[in-house]
Amino acid sequence: MDPADPCFLDRPSPTVAPDLLGRILVSERPEGRVAVRLTEVEAYTGLDDPASHAYRGRTARNAVMFGPPGFVYVYFTYGMHFCMNLVTGPGTTAGAVLLRAGEIVEGVELARGRRRSARRDTELAQGPARLTQALGIAREQNGEPLPGPVFRLLPGTPAAPELIRQGPRTGVAQGADTPYRFWLDGDPTVSPYRRHVPRRASRTSQ
DNA sequence: TGTAGGATTACCT
DNA sequence: GGTAATCCTACAG
Numbered sequence: 001m002d003p004a005d006p007c008f009l010d011r012p013s014p015t016v017a018p019d020l021l022g023r024i025l026v027s028e029r030p031e032g033r034v035a036v037r038l039t040e041v042e043a044y045t046g047l048d049d050p051a052s053h054a055y056r057g058r059t060a061r062n063a064v065m066f067g068p069p070g071f072v073y074v075y076f077t078y079g080m081h082f083c084m085n086l087v088t089g090p091g092t093t094a095g096a097v098l099l100r101a102g103e104i105v106e107g108v109e110l111a112r113g114r115r116r117s118a119r120r121d122t123e124l125a126q127g128p129a130r131l132t133q134a135l136g137i138a139r140e141q142n143g144e145p146l147p148g149p150v151f152r153l154l155p156g157t158p159a160a161p162e163l164i165r166q167g168p169r170t171g172v173a174q175g176a177d178t179p180y181r182f183w184l185d186g187d188p189t190v191s192p193y194r195r196h197v198p199r200r201a202s203r204t205s206q
Numbered sequence: 207t208g209t210a211g212g213a214t215t216a217c218c219t
Numbered sequence: 220g221g222t223a224a225t226c227c228t229a230c231a232g
Contacts, residue, residue, distance in 0.1 A: 077224060128225065130227075
């Protein structure tokens, strides 16, 4: 299905997610344009998904997820990182796809400037917070439309089905057994899988 | 390779 | 008031 089709995102997120692999997401910011070829994504299905931010209902932070598909949900976590999701359907069911990793295919210089700590270009968007930083995305982009002035999905070439792999989601405590993480086999920009590790108890309580 | 530290949001007691 | 969270970086070894 063509990402330019208005119905592209108005489907269940586990259906949309593998269909995003290999597609090009363009981010237009005042400093310039960066485009990323998506290589790793995760689907979150909404109110029925214990790993989803939508699971416990609507809050000020996750309100965008409860709106129609075709918008970008950006959230702040761990006190310093932003991650971005595409809100999917069907309808207003709070489905979303987290963009986890990709290959920068345009604006590499700009992405390098935003990701000074990256030692290789494959690390520029290797991880959800890294991808968001490489695209110059922060809190202000929460609720941006897709397509819109900032974000566009290019038709591009979808990934070959035989390269798509599926497995458990990363870094989630609940629902980690649901195989809603999708990635391109062998791609060097895919972030290494990390099982969720409960955060160490604070020193004072030890 | 492992782990500590960063510091917001939201839920829980 | 406590703690876990869709995580990354620096540094030690």
